[in-house]
Amino acid sequence: MDPKDSRFSTQISHLALDIGGTLIKLVYFSPNGDNCEDGSIVVGNNGCSVVQGRLCFAKFETRKIDDCLDFIRLNILQHSGVQHARDKFSVKATGGGAFKFADLFKEKLGIVFDKEDEMHSLVCGVNFLLKTVPREAFTYLDGQKEFVQIDHNDLYPYLLVNIGSGVSMIKVDGDGKYERISGTSLGGGTFLGLGKLLTKCKSFDELLELSHQGNNRVIDMLVGDIYGGTDYSKIGLSSTAIASSFGKAISDGKELEDYQPEDVARSLLRMISNNIGQIAYLNALRFGLKRIFFGGFFIRGLEYTMDTISVAVHFWSRGEAKAMFLRHEGFLGALGAFTSYKDQSHSTDLKPHHHTVERAVVKCSDDDSFRHIPVTANVNDGEAIECSINLV
């Protein structure tokens, strides 16, 4: 393996990180084949080298940042024959951790961060996905996932709701035209933070799995609990509507240990999802935005979460606004930072191969480029995007 091979320097320098308060998200380009057998480098008519490969995705908990450093060392630097980049490579980085952990990455890996603004990266990431990756956006209502065909000429304006540790709400009017109009501190960090304290779960996935089995009515106070089982029909509140999240814990005479952790997790998920859906709708209403895209790692494709958010938007907007989700929801910022790649040696002209995305989904998981992945890494192996980049 020759580390001077342009494919490898391409791989190393085409790496973007989004370091949030809870998770680190990685997007990197992996050229096809490890031994040039499939001829993934093609020299085009204009003299450019075209490298075919895939955008790959991985995530780590921010508190386990050493795992992320190991992953980059083993799978990107060492895989390319480099032990330490020795200040040679700058990679794109966004999120608060691009500031907080810049010194650590330089010291441990010799990687210098080329910082990209967080909101800008989010918007670039979503626009890239919506414009170039087919079957990216979908609605979820009544248990039905439905892909949405996006008309590129009728994309703007839309509301982007990114649910990370906290939540940012961004009105997007075009490429690079956006404004952060709102947000809420009740986000994924609240779900996991409160969830850990209440259920002793260790991870987000464990907490989500728990919530899947729970029943929120055990601990939420419903309209019917206050009205003796009847609706408050005059104002359109059914007896099963939640009047007060966690309200039953007031009067049950129970302590935390007396509740099933799955019921607690379910109420928590419902409370936070519903609240985000409501605040998103109210902000969409302010600006007459009909489409709301929800992203960020909180959702993680979980049906109950998407259903709660969709129902909240549908309920409050009386069907006027629509909640939409994204297949690559967790990597918006990292993708946006990646698409801004540009350094002295080459510029990137990222061209996703529309027709091969579905194939990549199948191919990716047993691909050679993942052979070094340590067990602690969490790679979204079903979501790689097949593409090519131009080296000029």
Place this chain on the structure above:
Amino acid sequence: MDPKDSRFSTQISHLALDIGGTLIKLVYFSPNGDNCEDGSIVVGNNGCSVVQGRLCFAKFETRKIDDCLDFIRLNILQHSGVQHARDKFSVKATGGGAFKFADLFKEKLGIVFDKEDEMHSLVCGVNFLLKTVPREAFTYLDGQKEFVQIDHNDLYPYLLVNIGSGVSMIKVDGDGKYERISGTSLGGGTFLGLGKLLTKCKSFDELLELSHQGNNRVIDMLVGDIYGGTDYSKIGLSSTAIASSFGKAISDGKELEDYQPEDVARSLLRMISNNIGQIAYLNALRFGLKRIFFGGFFIRGLEYTMDTISVAVHFWSRGEAKAMFLRHEGFLGALGAFTSYKDQSHSTDLKPHHHTVERAVVKCSDDDSFRHIPVTANVNDGEAIECSINLV
């Protein structure tokens, strides 16, 4: 003591209850003097009897409804020489419990509920207070409480945010002209419910007292925690802004027992107050409402809560909208139900004595009419309203 004395039947039948999911609120009329010495009954020129007295207030936890029944039996029925009303008296009742507990009150006390709609009562209560009780409304910002002079001709429209177990948001356009436009399930029940599970506090007051001593930064993830101590100035987020409520609990490696309960209580209070302030503002914005009145027992005159709500409204509205609070915040529904009093024997023409309200505040606590109050009752003895009623 002659129970046939009109003052006593007046007292009994001028009782209104607002039975919510967490608290029962009572408003009742207490005529001046126990032995007619101060001549509190005056026969007017038109032949009406004018009874002078005070509106008194008391509250009980809904789960301790027996205390409420005892209070009414001892301080209103028995105090008037009646052991059991034997279906003779109907009293005004609102809130979900007016449905849920109607049979209980009939069976135990012989009291029949004359049900009033919950939202209607809230609005009537606020309009009554704003129009007739001086120094009722005030703002709270930067530690300063400032009474607001309400111009009766410029009162409407306004947004009423009633924070009970859950939260109702009502646009009020005039007497009896209102619409419930929004709400949230994150209310006082959430604060107390989650608070009990997290801190083992037994009561709302205990939890509020705890929160008073805590520091939310111990457990909330601030912008500076993500950005390595710096602001995210581009979008106007200071390093001390809360990025994620309870977000630090993700990565601290601590369990619930490792946190101080006062810090947990503080974060919880901040999270819920801020969220209500934000949703209230977004709804006020929809309808161009400049004034937002916050009521309900959640606030309880607590400075930190009022400050958080005021700051949220001020921050999100960029100073355009104003949060206002009410001295009788906890009794809006009960007061509204009370003002709708009308039965076969007499109608009520409630006339608060403006100039004596301040005097009543001083007088009330050692007033004779409270001598039978059992220790479990929680009487807002600083907030009685001196007034007279006409018996026709």
